[in-house]
Amino acid sequence: MGDYGLKISKIGKSISSNNIDDLIFVSSSSVQATAMIVKPPASGTVTIAASSYGDVSITHDLGYIPTAILYTEATPGSGNWYMGCAFTNTVEDTYVTANGAYTYVDSTYFKFRIYNSIASQRIVKYYYFILGESGI
Amino acid sequence: MALNYGIKVTRAGYSTTTNDPRQLLMSSAYPMFKYHNEYTASATFNPGDQTATASVTHGLGYVPAFMAYGVRDDDSTNFIIPSIPYAISEFDYAEAWADDDKIYFKVTLFDNYVGAGWNEIKQNLNTVYTNYDGGYSLAIIGNAFGESSSFGVQYANVPIVKDQSIVSATIDFLASDTGSGTEDFKMDIWGIDVDDLGDFGNDLGQSKTTATHKQTQASLDDEEHFSITVTNELEEIIARANWASGNDLGFYVFDDGTSSDGNNYASSSPENELFLSILKTGTLTVNFRAIVFKDRIAL
Numbered sequence: 001m002g003d004y005g006l007k008i009s010k011i012g013k014s015i016s017s018n019n020i021d022d023l024i025f026v027s028s029s030s031v032q033a034t035a036m037i038v039k040p041p042a043s044g045t046v047t048i049a050a051s052s053y054g055d056v057s058i059t060h061d062l063g064y065i066p067t068a069i070l071y072t073e074a075t076p077g078s079g080n081w082y083m084g085c086a087f088t089n090t091v092e093d094t095y096v097t098a099n100g101a102y103t104y105v106d107s108t109y110f111k112f113r114i115y116n117s118i119a120s121q122r123i124v125k126y127y128y129f130i131l132g133e134s135g136i
Numbered sequence: 137m138a139l140n141y142g143i144k145v146t147r148a149g150y151s152t153t154t155n156d157p158r159q160l161l162m163s164s165a166y167p168m169f170k171y172h173n174e175y176t177a178s179a180t181f182n183p184g185d186q187t188a189t190a191s192v193t194h195g196l197g198y199v200p201a202f203m204a205y206g207v208r209d210d211d212s213t214n215f216i217i218p219s220i221p222y223a224i225s226e227f228d229y230a231e232a233w234a235d236d237d238k239i240y241f242k243v244t245l246f247d248n249y250v251g252a253g254w255n256e257i258k259q260n261l262n263t264v265y266t267n268y269d270g271g272y273s274l275a276i277i278g279n280a281f282g283e284s285s286s287f288g289v290q291y292a293n294v295p296i297v298k299d300q301s302i303v304s305a306t307i308d309f310l311a312s313d314t315g316s317g318t319e320d321f322k323m324d325i326w327g328i329d330v331d332d333l334g335d336f337g338n339d340l341g342q343s344k345t346t347a348t349h350k351q352t353q354a355s356l357d358d359e360e361h362f363s364i365t366v367t368n369e370l371e372e373i374i375a376r377a378n379w380a381s382g383n384d385l386g387f388y389v390f391d392d393g394t395s396s397d398g399n400n401y402a403s404s405s406p407e408n409e410l411f412l413s414i415l416k417t418g419t420l421t422v423n424f425r426a427i428v429f430k431d432r433i434a435l
Contacts, residue, residue, distance in 0.1 A: 006145050006162070024171075025161075027145045027148075027162070031161060034162060034168060035168055036167075036168055037166055037168060038157045041431070043434070069201070071201065074233075080234070080235050081199050081233055081235070082232070082233040083202065083218065083233070084217075085218060129169075129431075132157030132158060133157075133158060
């Protein structure tokens, strides 16, 4: 049986290359998953009272545990967007907790908690991607 | 009639009729991250540093999606950023963020090092003796009630190897109780010239290092700190033939006899107030890598 599939190389690279770094896409049997974004990338804001926290719950309803990538603008208006979560406020006074009791993905939801350690309310922006491959 | 067309590529062994994204490598029904470029940067911890930062320029003019990784130059283990405390390496936290021009990286030392910097050892006092009133639980320097007061300190299990190159060594002294004097006070300082000191009881007469120096300190108020330099004295101790990491060591800090009555400074809880800080030479470099996508993070 013939070997067939789809391969797309980077500009300037040969399509005969087997170097994964030269390829945009390859359907080789060794490739088990790719970063397909299966839910429209989405954004939102959460209002967090002074010295408190805000919980966000996003329903994806995929029926399995996907991979989620989250970015937050920890300090509103700063233009600085952090990937993922943090253990505590080492860089910014507002952060997504890494505590798995509050920040996690299951087969229905993507949930995260943002702590605000300053003495005034904050409205924090977030942006997320949900990818098709299983997160576990 | 609405047309339904596109491209779908499944994983090996799965039918193209599947609608389960986990069985697909690509489908034109779903977008994928669009690779922009890959960048590397390095940050170096110098002795005493607690954080290291670096940045790279992506130049997209908007905030892009990205992934970030790091690896220490003395370790081959790559870690994804953000890294979680206690999970990997010696860093407490590694974080990355983006703005419309750059990707930034920051690493902060692991909990065991907080309060100390890169290549810094902080050691609590183990035992102390001061000649003033035969005290085993306080350290006094200066003249208290007409008595020239001196003390010796011992630090146990000091994790520094023989002949370690050091930048500095200091004893941080918290003057939790001060006398009425306001003069400068003068100290004579030695190391205790033995391989493994042990608890030294009330013996302020053990062999002293050749290295010694005088130190003058301006008068202090209650709860003020000052540093007693012991760099040369420590170097001589750890150069001894039988010095080994984990041994005990100590120092003498003697009043030079010129202090006036009342010009004295006491640490009333020296086990918590007399820290030995040793700053070793050497640097640590962390190499970062960021994969930047053209996908925009925007509201």
